[in-house]
Amino acid sequence: MPGSKPVPDIVIGRLPIYLRALGHLLEEGQQITASQDLARRLRISSAQIRKDLSHFGEFGRQGLGYDIAHLRDQIRRILKVDRIWDVALVGAGDLGHAIAGYGGFEGRGFHVACVFDSDPQKIGSRLGMFEVYDSAQLVERLQELGIQVAIVAVPASAAQAVVDDLVRAGVRAILNYAPITVTVPPDVRVQYIDPVVHLQRMTYYL
Amino acid sequence: MPGSKPVPDIVIGRLPIYLRALGHLLEEGQQITASQDLARRLRISSAQIRKDLSHFGEFGRQGLGYDIAHLRDQIRRILKVDRIWDVALVGAGDLGHAIAGYGGFEGRGFHVACVFDSDPQKIGSRLGMFEVYDSAQLVERLQELGIQVAIVAVPASAAQAVVDDLVRAGVRAILNYAPITVTVPPDVRVQYIDPVVHLQRMTYYL
DNA sequence: TAGATTGTTAATCGATTAACAATC
C-alpha cells in the first residue's frame, strides 16, 4: 500500500540470516519450525523474528509454527532472490580468484557473470572459468549485459574510480571488499566487507 | 570506573571505521580534522561521532577539531590494536589462500601466524609463506602459541567443529567466513562475513 | 478439548540528533 512506512533496513538485514538458517533446517530434514526454535539457533529473541516477519505478511500457523520451505520461499521472494542475479566482479587478484571460484553463490540468488581487471598482465588471462576483461570496457559491457550487482575486489586506491564506473554503468548494488568508504548516489547501495574492521571490533573485548 | 555502564557495542563497531578513515586522512597529508569533516566522508552525523568519542574521553580542541594522528593513537589504544595480534587461519582453500596473502592486516593490528587444514592433500604443503598444519594439532599448537584470535575459512559443514576446537584452545575472537551461525560460550565473540548475506540485503531495494 | 504458537499491541529500552554553553 502506497504511503505506508518503509520496512526498517535493520529488519531487511536480518532476513538473509533467517533465510540461511531455514536452508540449514531443510538440509537437516526439518519441515516445521517455531520462532522460538529459530531464535535459539540464531541467538535473537523469538518476538523479534515474529515482528520482523509481520512486516511482510502472515506466514505461520498458530499453535504450529512455520512451514520451513514455505517461509523460505516467501523470504526469497521478499528479498528478490527467487531469481538469479548476474554479478560483475572487478579485481582478479587473490581475493577475486577466491570469489570467482566460490561455490556459495549458486542456489542463493547470484551468479558471477564476468570479471574485470586493469592490469595488462591479467587482461585476457583466465581466472578459473572466466576470461578477464579490461576494466576500461567495464561501463560498456555492463550496460550491454544489464548488470545491476557488482563486487569490488580491488585495492583501496582504485576502489572509488571503479565504483564511479559501476554507477555509470547502471549498477545499483555494490559489495565492496576494498577497505575504504566510497561515495555513491542515493539510489545506489553499498555493503562493506573489511576483515580488519571485523577483527578490530572484537579485540576491544579481549 | 567500576559500575559505570559499558560502552554500547554499536559504538565499538564504529570505531574501526573512524580509525580507517583517520588513516586515509593521514595518507592524504591532513593533520587536523573536524567531526563535520569526518561525518561528511563517512555519511554519518557529526553529533554521532562526537558522542561516540565522548564515551572514552576528550580528544578534540574546541574551535579546532581533532589532531588526526593523536585521535588515531587513542582509538588504536581503545580497540587494543596498538599492538600486533597473532591470528590463526583455519582453511587453506582459495579463500584461505587469499586471506593468508592479504597485505591489509599488517599495520592494522594483526598478523597471520599459522594456517591449518584437515585435508591430507594440503597438510604439509605451502600456502604462500606458510606451511599448512594438520587441524588435528590445532588445539595443542594454539595453546602453545597463546593465540586468541582466529579466522575460519572452511566449509559450513566443518565450521562448528572448528569453532569448538578454537574455543577449546582459548581463542576468544573468531572471524567466521563460513555461511552458518555458530554457537560459542558467552565470553567468545564471533563476527560473520558471508558475501551472499550482504548481497541479499541489497537486492531487496532493486 | 488442552496445549502451543502466532501476530500484534503497548511498554520499555536504547540510539540518534538538535541545540548550545564552554572554550579554543
Added chain:
DNA sequence: TAGATTGTTAATCGATTAACAATC
C-alpha cells in the same frame, strides 16, 4: 575579539521485548 568546533544535555526517534488475545 570573532569565528569555529567540541563535549554534553535533553528531546526525539526508533527498535526491542513482554505479554496476551486469537486460533490452530
